[in-house]
Amino acid sequence: MDEEQLRALLRDLDALKQRPDPAAIDRDMSSEVVDSNPYSRLMALQRMGIVDNYERIRDYSIAIVGIGGVGSVAAEMLTRCGIGRLLLYDYDTVELANMNRLFFRPDQVGMTKTDAAVQTLSGINPDVTLESYSLNITTVKGFETFLGSLKARSSDGRNTGVDLVLSCVDNYEARMVVNQACNELGQTWMESGVSEDAVSGHIQLLVPGETACFACAPPLVVASGVDERTLKREGVCAASLPTTMGVVAGLLVQNALKYLLKFGQVSPYLGYNSLKDYFPTMEMKPNPQCSNPACVQRQSKPARDAAAKAKMEAEASAADECPVHLDNDWNISVVDDSDTVTPSILSTGADSLPEGLVRELPTADSYQEPVAPVTSGAIDDDLEELQRQLDALNSS
Amino acid sequence: MDEEQLRALLRDLDALKQRPDPAAIDRDMSSEVVDSNPYSRLMALQRMGIVDNYERIRDYSIAIVGIGGVGSVAAEMLTRCGIGRLLLYDYDTVELANMNRLFFRPDQVGMTKTDAAVQTLSGINPDVTLESYSLNITTVKGFETFLGSLKARSSDGRNTGVDLVLSCVDNYEARMVVNQACNELGQTWMESGVSEDAVSGHIQLLVPGETACFACAPPLVVASGVDERTLKREGVCAASLPTTMGVVAGLLVQNALKYLLKFGQVSPYLGYNSLKDYFPTMEMKPNPQCSNPACVQRQSKPARDAAAKAKMEAEASAADECPVHLDNDWNISVVDDSDTVTPSILSTGADSLPEGLVRELPTADSYQEPVAPVTSGAIDDDLEELQRQLDALNSS
Numbered sequence: 001m002d003e004e005q006l007r008a009l010l011r012d013l014d015a016l017k018q019r020p021d022p023a024a025i026d027r028d029m030s031s032e033v034v035d036s037n038p039y040s041r042l043m044a045l046q047r048m049g050i051v052d053n054y055e056r057i058r059d060y061s062i063a064i065v066g067i068g069g070v071g072s073v074a075a076e077m078l079t080r081c082g083i084g085r086l087l088l089y090d091y092d093t094v095e096l097a098n099m100n101r102l103f104f105r106p107d108q109v110g111m112t113k114t115d116a117a118v119q120t121l122s123g124i125n126p127d128v129t130l131e132s133y134s135l136n137i138t139t140v141k142g143f144e145t146f147l148g149s150l151k152a153r154s155s156d157g158r159n160t161g162v163d164l165v166l167s168c169v170d171n172y173e174a175r176m177v178v179n180q181a182c183n184e185l186g187q188t189w190m191e192s193g194v195s196e197d198a199v200s201g202h203i204q205l206l207v208p209g210e211t212a213c214f215a216c217a218p219p220l221v222v223a224s225g226v227d228e229r230t231l232k233r234e235g236v237c238a239a240s241l242p243t244t245m246g247v248v249a250g251l252l253v254q255n256a257l258k259y260l261l262k263f264g265q266v267s268p269y270l271g272y273n274s275l276k277d278y279f280p281t282m283e284m285k286p287n288p289q290c291s292n293p294a295c296v297q298r299q300s301k302p303a304r305d306a307a308a309k310a311k312m313e314a315e316a317s318a319a320d321e322c323p324v325h326l327d328n329d330w331n332i333s334v335v336d337d338s339d340t341v342t343p344s345i346l347s348t349g350a351d352s353l354p355e356g357l358v359r360e361l362p363t364a365d366s367y368q369e370p371v372a373p374v375t376s377g378a379i380d381d382d383l384e385e386l387q388r389q390l391d392a393l394n395s396s
Numbered sequence: 397m398d399e400e401q402l403r404a405l406l407r408d409l410d411a412l413k414q415r416p417d418p419a420a421i422d423r424d425m426s427s428e429v430v431d432s433n434p435y436s437r438l439m440a441l442q443r444m445g446i447v448d449n450y451e452r453i454r455d456y457s458i459a460i461v462g463i464g465g466v467g468s469v470a471a472e473m474l475t476r477c478g479i480g481r482l483l484l485y486d487y488d489t490v491e492l493a494n495m496n497r498l499f500f501r502p503d504q505v506g507m508t509k510t511d512a513a514v515q516t517l518s519g520i521n522p523d524v525t526l527e528s529y530s531l532n533i534t535t536v537k538g539f540e541t542f543l544g545s546l547k548a549r550s551s552d553g554r555n556t557g558v559d560l561v562l563s564c565v566d567n568y569e570a571r572m573v574v575n576q577a578c579n580e581l582g583q584t585w586m587e588s589g590v591s592e593d594a595v596s597g598h599i600q601l602l603v604p605g606e607t608a609c610f611a612c613a614p615p616l617v618v619a620s621g622v623d624e625r626t627l628k629r630e631g632v633c634a635a636s637l638p639t640t641m642g643v644v645a646g647l648l649v650q651n652a653l654k655y656l657l658k659f660g661q662v663s664p665y666l667g668y669n670s671l672k673d674y675f676p677t678m679e680m681k682p683n684p685q686c687s688n689p690a691c692v693q694r695q696s697k698p699a700r701d702a703a704a705k706a707k708m709e710a711e712a713s714a715a716d717e718c719p720v721h722l723d724n725d726w727n728i729s730v731v732d733d734s735d736t737v738t739p740s741i742l743s744t745g746a747d748s749l750p751e752g753l754v755r756e757l758p759t760a761d762s763y764q765e766p767v768a769p770v771t772s773g774a775i776d777d778d779l780e781e782l783q784r785q786l787d788a789l790n791s792s
Contacts, residue, residue, distance in 0.1 A: 246646035
């Protein structure tokens with residue numbers, strides 16, 4: 001190689017060094033109002049005073065566990081919103097029997113749900129980093145991978161860990177596993193569910209140590225007027241509707257956006273009874289006697305102080321980056337409950353529930369006792385009794 | 397031709413005569429619980445006692461006006477539910493700026509929204525008959541075609557007219573045109589809307605002569621705490637979110653399914669305030685002084701008697717086909733308001749609105765008057781005043 005060739009090589013090397021690392025480029029979301037801008041209608045949220053800094057959505061990572069009727073739609077909504085990074089978990093494959101819910105297409109039958117989701121989502125918005133985990137989190141190995149992925153650095157090196165976990169699974173065991181992982185990590189998560197008769201659903205915010213965890217109390221479900229026990233038999237084919245699942249996914253992702261982008265009030269619990277278009281809401285405090293040791297540990301004063309300190313520091317650094325709007329005329333703030341009548345329920349020993357909500361399972365203490373037969377109309381009577389108890393609670 | 401050939405031809409002719417007309421075949425929806433059955437989870441609604449006869453959905457035709465963020469998702473939900481026939485109306489084309497809502501894909505940019513919708517929907521469920529109308533219903537010619545198509549016989553000869561019209565348009569003028577067409581035809585319809593700040597929405601049931609029509613009173617919108625007038629300026633780029641639009645589409649189609657398949661309670665009006673997860677509901681009676689002559693005509697006693705008679709006959713013939721379940725333990729029925737506290741509002745002159753609802757426009761009488769400047773907090777004060785008026789109304 002002669003000197004001239006060597007000089008040319010060195011020039012090329014210098015030029016390459018000047019080129020910025022693609023992973024480090026922070027592509028702006030344009031707010032330009034033109035038909036060719038996929039973000040114009042989202043950036044308009046800033047101009048209209050709803051969100052202070054919409055672009056922060058690019059810095060967030062969300063894990064979605066369960067890519068079924070709710071999880072797949074939640075993933076699509078977040079992808080279209082321009083979320084930074086999505087981690088998708090499911091072990092199942094797409095079947096024709098899934099076609100009565102949104103998202104999957106008949107030509108994807110036989111693919112794993114995570115692969116099919118990545119195929120569709122990357123076509124919709126290539127700006128989103130997608131990580132696909134085709135595994136069962138309820139196995140020992142699956143749980144290890146799940147836990148590790150929630151803590152890991154993203155492939156582009158921009159993020160470590162996730163900002164929120166959305167549980168969109170369809171069974172109790174998987175929810176308990178998500179609960180265990182989030183309690184261990186001190187990870188805030190949101191749970192969602194749809195009843196097996198397809199006509200009711202709910203979402204719930206869980207902050208380890210601050211709210212009830214999933215093991216603190218028997219899960220709450222929205223009373224649909226159908227005997228829940230008839231729906232829980234092995235081998236029963238659950239009904240499902242794209243409407244109920246679309247509404248639950250919408251309420252879930254809306255709550256996630258409010259939590260991450262700091263607008264409106266984040267709902268601690270929101271139910272949906274589609275037969276009556278009734279939406280019960282409530283709050284649940286953690287149970288000091290919770291059967292989950294990680295939950296009890298998170299409830300301890302040192303743990304809560306440390307969490308509060310970390311949160312304050314994160315908020316202070318966020319405030320440095322982006323000052324909060326000064327003209328917040330409407331006093332929109334996160335979880336300002338001063339003027340709401342949401343009943344706050346201590347999960348331990350509290351039998352009073354808001355109208356329209358029932359416990360999915362008996363309490364741990366009564367779990368072995370035989371359940372009295374439910375007669376026609378009994379649930380309506382229960383609701384009236386619950387309402388009386390709630391009224392008494394509110395007036396005292 | 398010899399006798400043998402002639403006999404063979406006659407045998408062929410007889411065989412062909414035995415073959416049923418494909419248009420007349422009523423393909424059953426299988427309720428078999430196998431992964432390859434796209435209807436198993438819908439037919440399960442029958443087994444669980446939610447719906448008496450799910451298969452009736454195949455006999456229904458629905459028109460969707462406006463295939464945008466709400467209409468496209470509504471069309472997909474109905475397609476996946478196996479609706480018999482969908483008529484789709486829009487004059488717009490797909491743009492990248494639509495990608496922040498569900499349904500359309502970047503590779504469909506430039507196609508008409510109706511063509512893109514037919515492309516996607518026919519791939520999802522080939523059992524649904526799709527009719528695509530790429531036209532502007534607010535033009536004279538467009539209105540004529542629109543009106544004609546709502547009355548016409550379906551291409552397969554099975555249906556005449558439509559069973560329900562869903563309005564998913566984004567402007568006042570188009571809503572008034574749908575209102576005009578439905579008043580002229582005596583056609584029940586449902587209206588939907590999302591605010592320009594993307595954080596609230598509503599659905600409404602309109603039955604000509606029985607409920608308020610869209611011209612009976614200024615339209616009601618859900619108060620979002622943002623001055624509505626700042627959002628109405630020409631050229632302002634409206635914000636939108638896939639979450640709000642997904643929720644509104646879900647509530648709309650759920651209401652349509654409840655109306656057509658006769659389960660649960662059909663909501664006359666349901667609002668969605670996403671900042672507070674608040675869902676106001678109400679009813680509105682027609683205005684005898686309505687500016688729409690077709691509405692006033694529908695309110696007349698002979699017109700209402702004729703409509704009631706037609707409805708009774710239709711229900712009697714439906715009952716012959718399919719007897720109502722005898723063990724309706726939960727007293728699920730359509731619009732049984734005996735035990736609800738929904739405020740019923742006479743649309744004329746009634747200034748009392750449920751909490752969280754405001755009129756989108758001033759009343760017709762005050763339309764020319766200058767609007768007083770809105771000061772910070774005024775809407776919250778208005779809400780408190782409205783609540784006081786409502787309380788007074790309920791206690792009287």
